[in-house]
Amino acid sequence: MKKWPLIILVVAVIGLALAFVIGQLLPNMRTTSSDLEVNITDPALIKQGAYVARTADCVACHTTLDGEAYAGGLPMLTPLGAIYSTNITPDKTTGIGNYSFDDFKNAVKHGVRIDNSALYPAMPYPSYQIMPDDDMAAMYAYFMSDVKAVNQPNQKSELPPVMNWRWPLSYWQAIFAPKRSFTPETDDAVLVRGQYLIEGPGHCGSCHTERGIGFQEVALTNADSEEYLSGAVIDGWRAKSLRGEHRGLGTWNTAELSEFFKTGRTDTTAAFGAMADVVEHSTQYMTDNDLNAMSAYLKTLTPAPNKEVVLPEKKDLTTQKLLDGNYDSRGAILYAEYCQVCHRADGKGVPRIFPALDANSAVYAKNADSVLQITLGGGRMPETPYDRMAFTMPEFTNLADADIAEVVNYVRNSWTNQAPEIGVNDVVKMRAFLAKKPKTATDIAPDLSINAATQGANHE
Structure with a gap:
């Protein structure tokens, strides 16, 4: 009987070692290689990449208050401690200056760093996965040729020991962020574009969809569940439901939504908190066609389950x-x-x-x-x-x-x-x-x- 504790310990060590080895190998199953040859000096490609980066709202997370654009260092609070956004300027020492196109694409779309370790899911790669490689190439050209290189070392996370290990994240990715592609819900070109922007680069679900037990979005698309975009709490803000019930977008029309995305306000409301950052750094720069497409798509979403579609009338006293x-x-x-x-x-x-x-x-x-x-x-x-x-x-x-x-x-x-x-x-x-x-x-x-x-x- 005295041998059992030793046997259990040995089995546990072997199991942990096996889990570690598999965890180290899993990112290789996510990465992909591309035959695209990216001309990072092509002015048209750089301009396209600048726009794609706006739709993806990269600057908001990778820039600190009064800091250099894209140099990272923005703290993001978690229950276990802060993690910090990284330097994504083309600096070769502290940024992404040594990234090949495949390195860049695998980090943004698949959450795998240049050293083959998993990125924290604070990076919305579950959403970016559906972005086409052509857009990745355009962004790569923009970041490599039009963004100022800033020498600013990345900050280490404040997560406690063990919890800051990277290899367990590869299991999270396998379970909660499997490879997927964009599946249009309709043949309407405007709605398809709106769905893509909301579901992909706009990564609206990162804030407006509830998180599950593994801190994963409970739904990545409307086809997955009507819990998609049904509202959540993040950074102490209530990110409202973007679906069709009264407390969601039931009282908004398409024109009001487009105006809100473009200007950050309407005659009755204004963006605040994290949404103010989205408008300031992202949506105000988007074309009217894209804003209208997003607004039109959001207005197709049915009311969230178990929420009041219409509130009772109340007299103003x-x-x-x-x-x-x-x-x-x-x-x-x-x-x-x-x-x-x-x-x-x-x-x-x-x-x-x-x-x-x-x-x-x-x-x-x-x-x-x-x-x-x-x-x-x-x-x-x-x-x-x-x-x-x-x-x-x-x-x-x-x-x-x-x-x-x-x-x-x-x-x-x-x-x-x-x-x-x-x-x-x-x-x-x-x-x-x-x-x-x-x-x-x-x-x-x-x-x-x-x-x-x-x-x-x-x-x-």
């Missing part, structure tokens, strides 16, 4: 009370003191300047994380050339936790809004989260509540 100075709750007093001057007594705000709070699906979402985060942390609209100024929401960290809960509940359930209430503990959790969260450009709120200094956009 709030506006007149505020106009009359009838503050019948602590939330009403706080709203009048801190919010009403911008968002108005009727909760309608000012078109394209101060977003509406009434009938704004970001406000009355079942999950209040976005409202909490922007109330506590502030934020800025994306800069685009389509509006004269980028306006800023100030942070209200000076308010007590109980007061934050009161005013958030008031906003989420006043006028025609209907939403579950939050508690003080939800505010405490969000404060703790924000204390650890790195700042990005669209999180920064300057000293003034309106950033009038920013006129137009600085195009890279």
